[in-house]
Amino acid sequence: MATELHISRRNMLAGSAATAAVAAVPPAEAQLQPKPQVAPTTMPLSIKVNGKRHELQVDTRTTLLDALRENIRLTGTKKGCDHGQCGACTVIVDGVRINSCLSLAVMHQGDEVITIEGLGSPDDLHPMQAAFIKHDGYQCGYCTPGQICSAVAVLEEMKAGVPSHVTRDLTSGIQASNMEMRERMSGNICRCGAYSNIAEAMAEVAEAQA
Numbered sequence: 001m002a003t004e005l006h007i008s009r010r011n012m013l014a015g016s017a018a019t020a021a022v023a024a025v026p027p028a029e030a031q032l033q034p035k036p037q038v039a040p041t042t043m044p045l046s047i048k049v050n051g052k053r054h055e056l057q058v059d060t061r062t063t064l065l066d067a068l069r070e071n072i073r074l075t076g077t078k079k080g081c082d083h084g085q086c087g088a089c090t091v092i093v094d095g096v097r098i099n100s101c102l103s104l105a106v107m108h109q110g111d112e113v114i115t116i117e118g119l120g121s122p123d124d125l126h127p128m129q130a131a132f133i134k135h136d137g138y139q140c141g142y143c144t145p146g147q148i149c150s151a152v153a154v155l156e157e158m159k160a161g162v163p164s165h166v167t168r169d170l171t172s173g174i175q176a177s178n179m180e181m182r183e184r185m186s187g188n189i190c191r192c193g194a195y196s197n198i199a200e201a202m203a204e205v206a207e208a209q210a
Contacts, residue, residue, distance in 0.1 A: 043106050049074065050118030058105050064098075065089045067105035068115060076116040076145045080189075087188030090146035090153075091115050097153035099187075116145035119152065127208065128152050131201035139192035147188050151202050154184045155209065176206035 045056040049072055056071050065082075068074045068091070077100060080088030084102040091100045092114040120126035128148050131137070138144040158174045166183045167174055174180065181202050182195070190198065 045105055046110060047108055048112045050114060060106055062105045063101055064103045064105045064108055065100035068100060074115050074117050078142055078145055087150060088143045088146040090150045090188065092149055092153050095156065097150050116149055119148065127205050128201065131204045135197045135201040137194055137198040137201040139194055143188065143190050147190065147198060150185060150188045154181060155202065155206055157184065176203065178203065
């Protein structure tokens with residue numbers, strides 16, 4: 001009697017395992033079934049870049065950086081880390097500098113963007129561009145567009161009285177000291193290490209503006 005029970009249990013377990021194995025194998029029809037493709041969602045975008053209005057149709061996942069480079073073909077703004085850590089993609093939006101790789105293009109409906117191309121041209125340099133050339137504020141040049149855009153915005157921040165972590169006195173105006181400029185520019189990385197030259201260029205422009 002015990003032997004019959006043992007055999008029946010073994011047969012039952014073997015049958016259950018076989019059933020599970022068969023159930024785990026998908027039918028051939030299911031394997032051949034194509035996966036459904038999700039169409040990208042696009043939205044219209046009206047944005048003013050360097051004084052010119054652009055009417056675009058962009059994927060909602062497109063960053064402002066990619067819209068500038070791929071849709072508007074302004075490749076001066078560089079893609080470095082693409083994680084907001086190097087500052088190479090810095091542009092000025094409505095007077096405020098931002099990392100364009102961290103911002104979706106559709107968030108800037110109606111905004112005014114200034115890129116390195118909008119600051120000056122080879123025949124008519126912005127004072128900051130001219131100062132960078134004079135003081136050798138670049139080496140490989142890859143980070144330079146973001147450095148210059150950030151530098152221009154930094155001087156405007158100080159004139160507007162926007163404090164930084166090293167601002168000591170908020171009552172008598174913010175001085176364009178070396179420490180102030182270095183602190184504010186700390187988000188712009190220069191792999192070549194031209195920081196001192198960049199600070200000198202900024203100091204010259206700040207003095208001229210004062």
